Each structure stands twice: as structure tokens, then as C-alpha cells.
Amino acid sequence: MSEETSIEEVAETPISAIGPLGLTQVHPDHKKVMRIKVAIASLVALIPATIVQFAAPVPMGVIIVPVLVLAAFFIWRFPRRRYAYKGYDMGVDRLRVVRGYWWRADAVVPFGRVQHLDVQQGPLERIYGLATLILHTAGTHNASVPLAGLLRADAEEMRETIRQHIKRETL
Amino acid sequence: MSEKSKAVAEAPVEIPANAGLRTAPLGFVVKGIEGVKNAIFPMIAVLFATGSTDYRILIAVGVGAAIVLLTGFFSWLSWTRLRYYVGEEDIRVESGILSREARSVPFERIQDVSLEQKLIPRLLSLTQIKFETGAGGKDELSLEYVTNAEGARLREVVRERREGVVAKAPTDLVTDAIDDEAAPLAEDAEPIFQMDDRRVFTFGMFEFSLVIFAVLAGAAQQFEFLLPFDIWEWENWAGAAGKQTELVDGLSSLGAVGQILGVILALGSVAVIGVFTGMIRTFAREYEFRLDRTAKGFRRQRGLFTKTDVVMPAHRVQAARIQTGAIRRRFGWHSLKFISLAQDNGSSNHAVAPFAKMDEIWPIAAEAEILPPGTDLQWLRPSPKKWVDGGVLLAVILFLVAIGWSIAGFLKIALAIVVIGFPLIALGFWLAWKRHRFARDAGQLFVREGLLSPDLTIAPRVRLQSVEIKHGPLSRWRGYCELHLGLAGGTLSIDGIALDDAEKLRGEVLESIVSVDFSALPK
Numbered sequence: 001m002s003e004e005t006s007i008e009e010v011a012e013t014p015i016s017a018i019g020p021l022g023l024t025q026v027h028p029d030h031k032k033v034m035r036i037k038v039a040i041a042s043l044v045a046l047i048p049a050t051i052v053q054f055a056a057p058v059p060m061g062v063i064i065v066p067v068l069v070l071a072a073f074f075i076w077r078f079p080r081r082r083y084a085y086k087g088y089d090m091g092v093d094r095l096r097v098v099r100g101y102w103w104r105a106d107a108v109v110p111f112g113r114v115q116h117l118d119v120q121q122g123p124l125e126r127i128y129g130l131a132t133l134i135l136h137t138a139g140t141h142n143a144s145v146p147l148a149g150l151l152r153a154d155a156e157e158m159r160e161t162i163r164q165h166i167k168r169e170t171l
Numbered sequence: 172m173s174e175k176s177k178a179v180a181e182a183p184v185e186i187p188a189n190a191g192l193r194t195a196p197l198g199f200v201v202k203g204i205e206g207v208k209n210a211i212f213p214m215i216a217v218l219f220a221t222g223s224t225d226y227r228i229l230i231a232v233g234v235g236a237a238i239v240l241l242t243g244f245f246s247w248l249s250w251t252r253l254r255y256y257v258g259e260e261d262i263r264v265e266s267g268i269l270s271r272e273a274r275s276v277p278f279e280r281i282q283d284v285s286l287e288q289k290l291i292p293r294l295l296s297l298t299q300i301k302f303e304t305g306a307g308g309k310d311e312l313s314l315e316y317v318t319n320a321e322g323a324r325l326r327e328v329v330r331e332r333r334e335g336v337v338a339k340a341p342t343d344l345v346t347d348a349i350d351d352e353a354a355p356l357a358e359d360a361e362p363i364f365q366m367d368d369r370r371v372f373t374f375g376m377f378e379f380s381l382v383i384f385a386v387l388a389g390a391a392q393q394f395e396f397l398l399p400f401d402i403w404e405w406e407n408w409a410g411a412a413g414k415q416t417e418l419v420d421g422l423s424s425l426g427a428v429g430q431i432l433g434v435i436l437a438l439g440s441v442a443v444i445g446v447f448t449g450m451i452r453t454f455a456r457e458y459e460f461r462l463d464r465t466a467k468g469f470r471r472q473r474g475l476f477t478k479t480d481v482v483m484p485a486h487r488v489q490a491a492r493i494q495t496g497a498i499r500r501r502f503g504w505h506s507l508k509f510i511s512l513a514q515d516n517g518s519s520n521h522a523v524a525p526f527a528k529m530d531e532i533w534p535i536a537a538e539a540e541i542l543p544p545g546t547d548l549q550w551l552r553p554s555p556k557k558w559v560d561g562g563v564l565l566a567v568i569l570f571l572v573a574i575g576w577s578i579a580g581f582l583k584i585a586l587a588i589v590v591i592g593f594p595l596i597a598l599g600f601w602l603a604w605k606r607h608r609f610a611r612d613a614g615q616l617f618v619r620e621g622l623l624s625p626d627l628t629i630a631p632r633v634r635l636q637s638v639e640i641k642h643g644p645l646s647r648w649r650g651y652c653e654l655h656l657g658l659a660g661g662t663l664s665i666d667g668i669a670l671d672d673a674e675k676l677r678g679e680v681l682e683s684i685v686s687v688d689f690s691a692l693p694k
Binding site for chain 1: 635636637638639640641642643644647657659660677681684685
């Protein structure tokens with residue numbers, strides 16, 4: 001039981017607790033993009049809930065209301081928390097990407113090891129002018145490290161900076 | 172860089188007119204023989220399906236002949252439609268009967284070139300040549316079949332052109348010391364490692380394998396319909412045994428002693444067959460194993476029926492793995508394998524010394540600039556917390572089960588669960604924790620796993636790709652994590668390492684990576 005309270009405590013700690021290096025947060029619109037994505041996902045869950053609601057002989061709202069409440073909670077809470085715990089640090093010779101709340105991943109990729117770079121934009125990201133920068137290395141484990149929620153211009157600038165570090169391929 | 176090479180790969184590559192080469196015409200004979208192999212099953216099927224017709228053998232042979240002819244025809248067709256061309260910067264292959272495929276592989280991207288000779292091509296002195304790019308297996312470029320001479324020529328060309336590419340690169344590069352030798356492939360030089368028949372024989376002794384039983388069982392299932400009785404019906408067996416073998420009769424009349432003797436005999440014969448299979452498999456794979464250090468890399472030749480000849484560039488070695496077995500370790504036998512970008516699977520793996528003493532292994536590793544751990548190396552262990560947590564969690568579950576039993580009135584069972592279960596859990600998790608060790612020196616990272624048969628991975632720090640720290644809710648609360656090190660062609664991770672240690676280690680590794688000027692690394 002004590003374990004749970006402690007985790008809650010961690011959850012309430014300020015964002016600065018992410019790491020000692022002082023991470024940069026991604027663009028706030030990234031939260032909106034995630035919200036829309038979660039909303040779409042919950043819509044998928046809502047459809048069977050609605051069918052069951054009308055098909056099963058239960059009072060109005062017994063199934064649909066909890067599902068709606070849950071969906072609303074997810075849409076409000078998840079993107080907020082994930083955004084708060086996402087950050088990056090663009091060093092002189094390396095990029096650090098920290099992401100995740102329950103399961104945290106903290107990856108550092110030296111620019112010298114980058115094989116190639118991608119700047120990706122999904123339809124939702126395009127609406128908000130955001131982009132995802134993906135660093136590909138030759139490694140087998142976490143061979144590609146994505147960083148979502150950057151302004152397109154920033155992502156392209158970062159790509160250029162990193163590219164200048166890759167003088168030539170070694171592997 | 173990547174943009175450029177991508178552009179190269181995506182640009183329409185065409186073989187200049189009249190410049191392409193065809194693969195060896197004899198290869199088409201090999202394909203034909205393979206067609207015969209494919210025809211056998213349909214022939215048997217037809218033989219049985221046609222039932223009692225007088226002409227059933229004739230029909231079966233006809234079907235077989237049709238299949239062989241069709242295979243032959245199509246392999247002839249694709250042979251006429253396949254051309255390859257060795258260009259200035261790449262190898263190009265155009266193939267396909269209806270849909271044409273043109274492919275270009277830049278020399279720079281070729282990790283290693285391997286030659287493989289299966290039994291039939293070998294008799295016709297043909298070889299299959301594979302250009303491994305590390306593309307992930309299925310998309311590797313290979314030519315089936317070229318003559319032995321052509322295979323050797325292609326490999327030389329790839330090697331020379333690849334070095335040529337480097338020579339054209341900017342002049343601020345520090346030349347690799349190996350380049351200075353510029354020695355041609357020395358055929359008659361002393362190999363750096365080889366296994367004679369005796370060594371292979373000893374190796375075979377340790378390669379106990381019961382695969383033959385699996386094969387026999389599979390075959391029995393497949394051909395069951397051919398047998399005059401149902402082999403899964405034990406009564407048939409008992410009957411057969413009773414009728415035929417006096418030995419069994421004798422044994423059963425001996426009573427309990429005899430039956431125990433029978434079991435021992437049965438186990439003994441299984442053991443003999445297991446050792447025998449292991450021996451044959453080892454001989455087939457490792458016969459005349461020979462590893463040479465060539466100007467640029469390692470060349471490995473081995474095999475009895477299928478002879479393989481693989482060249483791997485030394486600078487593409489990402490890490491070394493030294494493995495052993497619980498028993499063979501007692502006799503000092505270990506195996507050395509290189510982890511490299513080129514795919515590492517099954518028969519084409521990069522075992523450079525499959526069965527050797529440690530003092531034979533270190534000189535080979537040193538050729539790839541991988542050094543043994545020093546005697547004063549400080550070995551560290553991950554934090555025990557991960558295993559404590561695991562043990563406690565399992566103990567709690569077991570305790571709940573025990574409570575369940577005691578509520579149901581089986582107090583003795585509950586007690587037994589606690590008395591036997593808890594020490595077992597404690598021992599198990601303690602041993603599991605003991606398995607893991609790691610260490611680092613100025614240039615390398617060592618990760619060792621296992622107690623009875625330790626498995627040691629040595630990775631030069633500069634060759635690592637990235638570092639990632641991962642943790643879940645429990646591990647974050649308890650202060651440990653997983654440390655994943657990006658290793659090209661393999662995985663390297665330390666599980667359960669204390670967060671402080673992980674951050675320190677990450678800092679050190681990153682320093683080693685970025686402090687090396689990229690252009691100074693050997694190409």
C-alpha cells in the first residue's frame with residue numbers, strides 16, 4: 001500500500017524533477033494533438049458501448065455514462081501528463097530525449113552515431129504546424145529515437161544542426 | 172550522407188547496354204536437380220491418390236517429369252533474364268521474368284561477402300555469392316550460381332572498390348594502420364585459428380543433440396500412412412516385442428531388476444544416439460575450420476558438405492561474445508563470436524572460434540581490437556533491489572495461496588508451501604541476481620551473465636550507438652533501471668542497475684563516444 005502513495009507523491013512532483021540537465025519542453029500544441037488522438041481512440045470504445053447501451057435491457061446511461069466519464073478523464077489527463085513528462089535536451093554533440101510517465105525512457109543519441117534523420121508530419125500535426133524528428137542509428141535496440149511535438153521549423157533546424165555533425169558515415 | 176545514398180539507391184539504375192554478365196549456365200543444372208527434389212512429394216502423393224489404377228506409376232512419373240520440366244523451364248527463363256554488372260560505385264542486378272527488378276547496392280554499404288557451396292553446386296564447382304548489407308536478412312543481394320573463379324573475382328572486386336571509395340574520401344582522414352600493409356590475400360599464410368579433426372571430434376562430444384528423435388517423430392507422423400500398422404498404438408509394439416525379442420522376454424522374467432536394467436539400456440542408447448548426432452552435425456558444420464587474418468578482415472572457411480567461405484572486415488566488428496557450456500567450461504573450452512552489422516543468424520553467424528581455449532581466443536579478439544579484461548578490473552553487480560522486489564512479490568502471492576489452503580482446511584499443505592516455497596524463492600532470486608556482472612575499463616564495456624556457463628560480451632565503448640535508461644513505476648520508486656546500450660547487430664543491456672550507477676556509466680560511455688572524432692575511425 002505504501003508503494004502506491006509514494007508513486008502518487010512522485011506524480012505530484014514538479015516538472016523540473018524530470019532530470020538534472022534542465023530539459024526543454026516540446027510545443028504546447030503537442031498536447032492538443034495528443035488530445036485529438038486520444039479522443040479518436042475513445043470514440044472507437046464509445047461505439048460498442050453505445051450499441052450495448054441500446055441493445056441491452058438496462059436503464060439509460062448505466063453503461064454509456066461511465067464510459068463517457070472515463071473517456072473524458074483520459075482525454076483531459078493523459079496528454080497533460082505525457083506532455084509534462086516529455087522533454088529534450090539539445091547538446092553540442094548529443095540529443096537527449098526523455099518521455100513517458102509510468103514507463104520512462106531516457107535516451108541519449110550522440111550526433112556522431114546518427115545514420116539518417118527523418119522529419120515526419122502526420123495530418124493532425126500538420127494542422128498545428130508540428131513535426132516529429134526521428135534519429136536513426138545503427139543500433140538494434142532503440143535504433144530510432146523519435147521526438148514528437150516540435151514546430152516544423154525547429155525540427156528542420158535541428159535536423160540541419162545534427163546533419164552538420166555527421167561528416168561522414170562510419171558504419 | 173543518407174540522403175545521398177538514398178538518392179543513389181532510388182535513382183533509376185540501368186545496366187549499360189551489352190555490359191551485364193550472366194550467372195553460370197551450369198547453375199541451371201543445379202536448379203533442375205533441385206526441381207527433382209521438389210517433384211518427389213507430389214509424385215508420392217499422386218501414387219497414393221490414384222489408388223488402384225494400373226497406370227498409377229506411369230501417372231506419377233509423368234507428374235514428376237512435368238514438375239521437373241516446368242522448374243527447369245522457369246529457371247532457364249529467369250536465367251536468361253538476369254544480368255549483373257559491377258559498376259564503379261555499385262553492383263547492379265536486373266532480374267525478373269514479367270516484372271522487372273533493378274537493384275543497386277553501393278560498395279560502401281556491403282558489410283561482407285560470403286560464398287556458400289552446397290553439395291551439388293560444389294560438385295559442379297559453382298558457388299552462391301551473397302552480399303550482405305545488414306538490410307535485415309530478406310533483402311540481401313545474392314547470385315545463384317556463379318563459378319568458383321567468378322565468385323572469388325567478385326569478392327576481390329568488392330573489396331578493392333570499397334577501399335577505392337575510402338581513398339577518394341577527403342584527405343584529412345587518418346589512414347588506418349592496416350591499409351599500410353596493402354598485402355594481397357595471403358593464401359598460404361598461417362591461419363590465426365584452425366580446428367583439426369581431433370578438435371572437431373572433441374567439440375562434437377560436447378554437442379549432445381537429440382534432434383534426430385524430433386526428426387524421426389516428425390517423419391513418422393508424415394509417413395504414417397505408409398506403415399502397415401499404427402505406430403502410436405502401444406499394443407502393436409508390445410505384441411511385436413513379445414513375439415520377436417527374446418531379450419525382452421528374458422528381461423521381463425527377471426522382474427524389477429530387469430526392468431531397471433531395461434530403462435538404463437534405453438537411456439544409454441538415447442545417450443549414444445545423442446552424442447553420435449551431435450558428432451555428425453558438428454563435423455558437417457565445422458570440418459576443416461580455418462580462420463585467416465587477411466589485409467582487411469577475417470576470412471572463415473568451414474564445412475563438410477556445404478562449404479562456406481565468409482569474409483568479415485575487422486573494423487565492422489561491433490563487439491565480441493565469449494560463450495561456454497557448464498560442462499565444457501570444466502575442460503576450458505569456450506567459443507568466440509563477433510557481433511557485426513551484417514546479419515547474425517544460424518549457419519551464417521560470425522563464430523570465429525567455435526571451440527577454443529581462452530589463450531587461443533584472446534589473440535583473435537585482439538585482431539579486432541578487443542582486449543581481455545585486466546586482472547585488476549573491478550567487476551560490479553546491479554542493484555539487488557530488482558530481485559528483492561521480484562522475490563517479495565512472488566512470496567506475497569505464494570503466501571496468499573497458502574492462506575487460501577489453510578482457510579480451506581488444509582493446514583499441512585499451507586505450511587508446506589511456506590516452508591518449501593519461501594527458501595526456494597529466496598535461493599532462486601539470489602542466484603538470479605548473482606548471474607549478472609558488469610565492468611568497464613578505459614575503452615571497453617564488459618557484461619557477464621550466468622554462473623555455471625558465463626556469457627561474456629565485450630564492447631568497445633566507441634562503437635556503441637546510443638544509451639537509454641528505462642524504468643517502470645516500481646523500479647523508479649526503488650531507484651533501479653534498465654540500461655540499454657545501442658549495439659549495431661546485437662543487443663547489450665544491464666538490467667536492474669542502480670539509477671546512480673546507470674547515469675554515471677551513461678555519462679562515461681557518452682564521453683568516450685563523442686570524444687572520438689568520427690573521421691578518425693577506420694572506415
